Amino acid sequence: MATERNNHDWSRNDSGRRRENRRDDRYSRDKRNHQSDGEPFKQQNRRENSDKSKSSNYGRRFDRNGNSKRYGKDSTQPYQKRQRAFEQYQSENQPGRRPRVQYGENGERLFREKRAATPAQVQPQQADKAVRLNKYIANAGICSRREADVLITTGVIKVNGEVVTTLGYRVQPGDKVQYNGRTLRNEKKVYILLNKPKGYITTSDDPHQRKTVMELIDGACRERVYPVGRLDRMTTGLLLLTNDGELTKKLTHPSYGAQKVYNAELDRPLLKEDMNKLLEGVELEDGMMRVDDINWQNNTPMDKKKVGISIHSGKNRIIRRLFEYLGYEVKKLDRVYFAGLTKKNLLRGQYRFLEDKEIGFLYMQK
Secondary structure (H helix, E strand, O other): OHHHHHHHHHHHHHHHHHHHHHHHHHHHHHHHOOOOOOOOHHEEEEEHHHHHHHHHHHHHEOOOOEEEOOOOOOHHHHHHHHHHHHHHHHHHHHHOOOOOOOOOOOEEEEEEOOOOOOOHHHHHHOOOOHEEEHHHHHHOOOOOOOOOOHHHHHHEEOOOOOOOOOOOOOOOOOEEEEEEEEEEEOOOOEHHHHEOOOOEEEEOOOOOOOOEEEHHHOOOOOOOOOOOOOOOOOOEEEEEEEHHHHHHHHOOOOOOOOOEEEEEOOOOOOOOOHHHHHOOOOEEEEEEEEEOEEEEOOOOHHHHOOEEEEEEEOOHHHHHHHHHHHOEEEEEEEEEEEEEEEOOOOOOEEEEEOOOHHHHHHHOOO
16 A cells, blocks of 8 residues: 555656746746746746737848838838829719719728619619510410400500500509400419319309319418319319419310319219220210310229329310210219329318429429
8 A cells, every 4th residue: 555655756757847947948938938037937928929920020021131121001101192182083084973982081991881872773673673564464464465465455454444465565563454444453473273172163253152272271371362174063172263264274185184183983884895985085065076185993803993093184064074975874973183293181162372392393293
């Protein structure tokens, strides 16, 4: 125990001795560098002397002869003088333009008040807010841009009380655009996806006071939206409502071929030969019609009443008329897919607004 205690005391004394030696070395070195009148050196004096030495040599360079030259903030004085002279020249030779920085008599920088914009600066901003007339009409939900061009050339569009037939005409903020005596509004585009239940008709107004799909989205937005396509009263599923006339035309026109998928339940099992007839096409009162794809939902004898149909036609009651032609009655009909949109996480009778990526996908439809 004594041996361990002695070893311990010796190591402690040795470490203390080494610390003392290092402290003495620092003291002697600092004393040589900062000795003043033989006074004992202190840590505080060392810091003060160090700061003074730094401040005294700050911003100086020495040449071969030992002459010092200032650099740093003082070296910018000639540049500031040249800059002030140049800005003064600009202000004198360009009326209405003030220098970027102003200085006082003693060279101090002065606060510059914000000046009003010149007419040359206001004109491009107003030009950016101007909208082409055909786009203005399409944004109002009347029709697509191409159809708006036809309306303009036929002379049924008035701007500020005057008939405009120029296709490239631009509507300025505050202009009043009228179509058949009705004032149009350039509203924000709104896209609402609704999971329609039974018992509602797809129209904005019904003279027989029946329930419409507009009641289901009452208060959803301030803009006036319209259904894209139709679902009959007893058909459920996806229904898009928007005030975008151009997109409405694109999704409802047969040439674009917006795909729709329905789940149908029939009064009796669907036969294979009847399924092939629908794929090949049948002659209806309004022309030849065929489905893109059709199959049973579950390939069992008891579940052959339930089928899935893919179609791109937007004709009225087309699914029901196809099965009626073959002698079937549709008990239930539900649209589960429309132009890339699905009913995921959307309960019956509820709605949601489309996301930006979904809107972009709709415009990408061919």
